[in-house]
Amino acid sequence: MSVIDHVEIAVNDAELSRRFYEQALAPLGFSLVISVNPANTRTGGLRHGLGPDGYPRLWLHDHDKTGSPVHLAFSAEKRIIVDQFWEAALQAGGKDNGAPGIRHHYHDHYYAAYIIDPDGNNLEVVCQIKSEIVG
Template sequence: MIDHMGIKVANFDRSKAFYDAAFAPLGASLLYIVPVEFTAGATMAGYGRDRPVYWLHETTPVAGHTQHVAFTARNRAEVDAFYAAAIAAGGRDNGAPGLRPHYHPNYYGAFVFDPDGNNVEAVCHDAEGDGA
């Protein structure tokens, strides 16, 4: 059900060195660095085996700070329904459903903040968007 997750790190280079070493025995490596024009200048990078699933975001971590979790949707309609239901249940908009081609051409996601401020996402990677 979980598609990917991100954590905040205070020093990207130090964290990168740690995760490069820690993930190598697991067959995972740094696969993608998001262009800074999409991150407001922050360094963001994703680790995984065949696609990025564990993301580092350089910022100042704060004790008790919220996290980002993404859940796999079987199709784009589920992403749309997730967003509508989350907003109706008191979530706050953090990115309406739509393509995010700066991640990859078929990345269709929606983002909401939960009542505690956690960034919760539903995402479909299917090229057709219909789950087929």
């Protein structure tokens, strides 16, 4: 069970962000779970819920004030998933903010990659499993 149930982000364009996150987080098993019509939202904007296993863990909505960029970190069970996220996110239009690799300043098995999304948010996928250490 995840400690975090879901995260919600105000974005400039919910459709653009949905396409980005759907592609970038596909290696983590994320897909579109639900879309809410603007007539049924608090902000009057489009709302998308994405997540793994049919549960919306990430909500994106527009027509609301976007704030300072946020940092979202997602866990991965294998380093290959970190690599796949980084490649998928770049192909989806994200900007490189740190290629996959060990971040020794955290610890010797902190394998992560970072991407800036279309709204300037810093996304991270990290594998911290010691058994994934190679060499």
